[in-house]
Amino acid sequence: MVNRRMFLLGSAAAAAAGQSTSQAVGTGMIGVGNRGSYLLRGVMSQPNAKVLALCDIKPDRLDKAATAAAKDNPATYADWRKIIDRKDVDAVFIATPPDLHSEMAVAALRAGKHVYCEKPIGITPAQVRAVMEAAKKSNKVFVPGQQLRSMKEYIEAVRKIRDGIIGDVIMVKAQRHATADLPHDGTSGDWYFDVNRSGGYLIEQSVHNLDLCNWAIGAHPTRASGIGGILLHKNDPPGRTIFDCGAINYEYPGGVMMSFTQNVFHPRGMPNGNQYIYVYGTKGAVDLMGTPTLYSLTGDAKPVVVGEKAQPDDPHAHIAAFYNAVVNGGKLPADITIGATAALTAILGHQAMTSGQAVDWKSLGVEV
Ligand SMILES: NC(=O)c1ccc[n+]([C@@H]2O[C@H](COP(=O)([O-])OP(=O)(O)OC[C@H]3O[C@@H](n4cnc5c(N)ncnc54)[C@H](O)[C@@H]3O)[C@@H](O)[C@H]2O)c1
Known part of the structure; x- marks a missing residue:
């Protein structure tokens, strides 16, 4: 597993040596339905991302996503916890129905993953509070899917x-x-x-x-x-x-x-x-x-x-900003406070x- 500090140190050393600073962030996607498959396209277009794992409870969606991500040859799972358990997964995207976001985001943050979680981050105050507390305790990047x-x-x-x-x-x-x-x-x-x-x-x-x-x-x-x-x-x-x-x-x-x-x-x-x-x-x-x-x-x-x-408009600017924060410590366009407040x-x-x-x-x- 590569953590944010190692990325930053590695990037600095590579930059000093005049090398490319690109390094693959092991990525897992939970929920590859309408939105998740769109996010997957955005992730696949990032130079710093490698899709290691996909999860969905619907086999047809999982198959479709695996085909879309064939270049990275990801493993596929029906149980989302298998993605969280993988040590080589550094970043997790969550695009399941809204009532599931909080539990999944909290588990991912506690396991030391960077998290991109679709909006709304929770549908009750208790769910929002749980994600907020986990994100604030973690030193990882958290981006809510408020891409505007x-x-x-x-x-x-x-x-x-x-x-x-x-x-x-x-x-x-x-x-x-x-x-x-x-x-x-x-x-x-x-x-x-x-x-x-x-x-x-x-x-x-x-x-x-x-x-x-x-x-x-x-x-x-x-x-x-x-x-x-x-x-x-x-x-x-x-x-x-x-x-x-x-x-x-x-x-x-x-x-x-x-x-x-x-x-x-x-x-x-x-x-x-x-x-x-x-x-x-x-x-x-x-x-x-x-x-x-x-x-x-x-x-x-x-x-x-x-x-x-x-110009040109980047439809995946929010995803690019997520990876820039993970790899280079770049500024987040939206953080946990923005996601929770929304x-x-x-x-x-x-x-x-x-x-x-x-x-x-x-x-x-x-x-x-
Ligand atoms: N940011 C945006 O503009 C935007 C746009 C559309 C949807 N969304 C959000 O994305 C989320 C998903 O919406 P959608 O339209 O893709 O819905 P969807 O039903 O098409 O996709 C959800 C997927 O999650 C899977 N899933 C359900 N339970 C699961 C579980 N326990 N483990 C793994 N996978 C599971 C489903 O099988 C399905 O494939 C929602 O929160 C929605 O609000 C955001």
Whole structure:
């Protein structure tokens, strides 16, 4: 097993000798379904990665992944603990259903692995706390799958918001609407429509949008209230327990307010986009999603692009940043605090929607 210190020492020595600093990080992938197979492609494209082990409980998915990773000739397992037990596996990717992330991430961190864990890192406060504690105790790299944090246009736009282009941020209006529900034919996973497995739409999907909102505001919410329900897809698919729509008001420090809605029935082509985040400040507003654009409250209010996409755009920038942190000690675009805060923001909104009561951040009982 090669640990981070050995990598750094090896890299420094190699650099001093004028040699290449590339060294393979033994990598294991747990869960190679839709997302996991996409992550696998990203891992295979990294010069510093070698895929040693793959795990999935579905043999067909495991076979497909093994074929995709044939160049590295990985071992395949149905039991994820076999990957954690391997001494030559330095880094583990977790892309299983959300209710399994916490147990797997904690076990991997305790075994001394670097971890890339898909979002949400947990679907209950206790799960998030467990990952948080394990990551903080470990000296390994932990990256949550909040990949918007690696997108240049958002990094630039949020930096400009922090620098004051819209003055003080006072309000955010955001939505994650979809033109359709995920497929009801079983292809979206046997877990997605079960709230105890996915956490529901807000926790499983909107966690990306809520993370961007927190990032733009520069804080996490202190309180939430909301309503949610199943208004269109009643008992569809049969046994469904996740909402198909909801509306949440979040309060942030300093009186900043955010209003967030979600649904899965926003007709294609209807104006006002499926997803947006409008960040309002004392001097103007930024339309953050897509191409971040500034609209000033003064002057001629001509829209100005404030975040440019990377050219060429690297779809695996988040994975590249993970390996750069493991091998070179590079800065993380998203760490455990960001992953935990994003998950807890979604959990707070979910608790508000399901209880119909205002819920305080403090009642979640997790320090971030
Ligand atoms: N970051 C993103 O943009 C993004 C996008 C899509 C999905 N995701 C996340 O990725 C995760 C997986 O989503 P998906 O769409 O790939 O779901 P999926 O159902 O297609 O894949 C999950 C895989 O995990 C496997 N699995 C289940 N239990 C297992 C176990 N005990 N051990 C090993 N494997 C097991 C399943 O067989 C399946 O192949 C979810 O947390 C989801 O939120 C993230």
